Amino acid sequence: MSDAELVLRSTRVITPEGTRAASVHVAGGTITAVLPYDAPVPDGARLEDVGDHVVLPGLVDTHVHVNDPGRTEWEGFWTATRAAAAGGITTLVDMPLNSLPPTTTVDHLRVKQKVAADKAHIDVGFWGGALPDNVKDLRPLHEAGVFGFKAFLSPSGVDEFPHLDQEQLARSLAEIASFDGLLIVHAEDPHHLAAAPQHGGPKYAHFLASRPRDAEDTAIANLIAQAKRFDARVHILHLSSSDALPLIAGARAEGVRLTVETCPHYLTLTAEEVPDGASEFKCCPPIREAANQDLLWQALADGTIDCVVTDHSPSTPDLKTDDFATAWGGISGLQLSMSAVWTAARKRGHSLEDVVRWMSSATARLAGLDRKGAIEAGRDADFAVVAPDETFTVDPAALQHRNRVTAYAGRTLYGVVKSTWLRGERIVADGAFTEPKGRLLTRTP
């Protein structure tokens, strides 16, 4: 007989075997069983019946810039994790920049962990950073529990996080491959960027021309060659250029250990609709044309792209000037990511199960988080309860991240998050939050 403390019941629970009416039994924060809807509720267990609302595994966002400590006026663990929780995300992995210090040594990691510990409303893990001069720090960081290492191949936007040239990339990759770590890469080629026309100013078309597809394609081609050379595990961050897809598919068919993510903004917003001067839409690589977007969706459908992550990267509003050349590049999408993706996905004939695969199962797998990403016995009892057919209109005032700049203002989105659960505890319901209950996560050895 089950010793469940909680039974969460719905007519629509998304499990690895599909969506079905089920009772999810939870004890000690762990899913102990997924039983038929009408299975008896054990004595002493609390029953939560959410009716026809869908219960899905808590989303796992492996690409978030929390910027804490150091640039906490941009974002912080308290606000970022609340925004995430409100959007059905129960785990995030923080990028090694734009905090001060960046997560590039074990000492810096300790500083970050200390700051995050009592502010995390959801579970938080950390990526390390690979810089030109920290090869010796990579193995200690790996052993201290970072999930992998981020590198830039072109300027990152902040001075303290320089990019790697091809020789430095080879050195870092050789070291990371020696312990079978994971390198995650911002892939734009600096020479192609330098050669592109740089007009500056408020015209989005000029900005788009300054970050051409071939900058991504070339960087990805070089990266694939290096991954092959070292038989290394490599992940392409925020893919925007659909021209790189055949290259990626070919490398994977050859057995190169390559995974790929894209972001809600590349899937839901198009260059054609970005108003001039609207730098809340600026990110690098940029949002491209509608035809490019169609091919990204096709690549998600056929598995060439593995996952969808936010690349939530806010700043203070004053840095979002109307000059696309100098405005801060980054889109704040944590709270709206699932709804934005679901709204576009359903129009294209995808199911909510597809969204769960892209935003929970695949991202959990990427980070090796084997207790996350699925509703099945033995995993953490992390859930989002969602009304997929209900809509809401994005009101910036309702967003939880620190600076309420958003590219989605005024849009009507499908998918209302009714409540979010972390290890069997409801951490947000209808906009009301509990005290922080998140834990700091480290890589499973």
Ligand SMILES: [Zn+2]
């Ligand atoms: Zn990023």
